[in-house]
Amino acid sequence: MKIIDINSIPRKIIANSREKESLKKLNHSKKKWYILFFLIACMAAASWLWFLYRKPIKSLKAEDEAFQAVYHFEAGDFDKALKGDGVHKGLLEIIKAYPGTTTANLACFYTGIAYMHQKQYDEALAFLSRFKAKDFILQARAWSVMGDAHSEQKNHKQAAIYYMKAAHYKENSVYSPGYLIKAAIAFETDGQYKQAYDCYQEIIAKYPTSHYSSSLAIKESNRLSATLYL
Structure with a gap:
């Protein structure tokens, strides 16, 4: 049996052989990753479809159970x-039992208002901030x-911020003026007289x-004007 001397094989052939082997391993590795990604995508899609299927059922059950709490x-x-x-x-149990539902979201609103009535302002702020x-x-x-809760806690600067958010959210002549009044009172209580004056001026200009x-x-605009420009 003739033994082939490896040194007699051209280096180019050896290099090509090694390159082919490396490419083969690389392709095999890529194939494994493609399969893994495909399986993950399938699982994610299945989970999403299951979520879409269960969501209406879950929402209806949440609505039924929230009726008595409301x-x-x-x-x-x-x-x-x-x-x-x-x-x-x-409401607290409904929020925990049915996260992600419209009912749980609305329950956060009711919960915040309920805590306000009980003068538990931190709890009210926590739940109202979750409501969207x-x-x-x-x-x-x-x-x-939320502005009212901050006002009760004597945090008038933060209260004014929330009143202004309320006033400028989808502005309208029915509710926005009232929120601007509350903002003006909070600003003035906090010593921000110019901002309070601007609130009254905004009402006069936008909601005549x-x-x-x-x-x-x-009346209040004239009063603050006299104070500002003395």
Whole structure:
């Protein structure tokens, strides 16, 4: 049997052989990664489809269970609204049981208002800050109540910030003037007289038909003007 001397093989052939082997390993490795990514994508898609399937069912169940809690809320029994009545879930349990649902989001709003009635301002702020809505009435209302909570805590600077957010969110002649009034009062209490004056001026300029513009805003604007330019 003839033994082939490796030194007799041209180096180019050896290099090509090694290169082919490296490419083969690289392609094999890439194939493994492609398969892994494909499996991950399939699992993610399956999870998403399951979520979409379960979400309406979960939302309907959350709505059913929240009915009694909202009833207690509207009746002014805020403790039962928050914690339940021993038979039905309270708002706090509904928020935990049905995260990501519209009902849980709205329950955060109700919970924040309930805590405000109980004068638990930190808790009210915590839940109202979790509430998100495109509805111009509820979202602005949530920010206004957060302003009220800060006002109760004597944090008038922060209160004014939330009142201004409420006033400028999808501005309208029905609610915005009232929020601007609250912002002006908070600004003035905090010693920010120019900002308070600007709030009244904004009401007069933007909402001339508002009853605030024809009475309170003009009166307070003139008062602050005299103070500012003495």
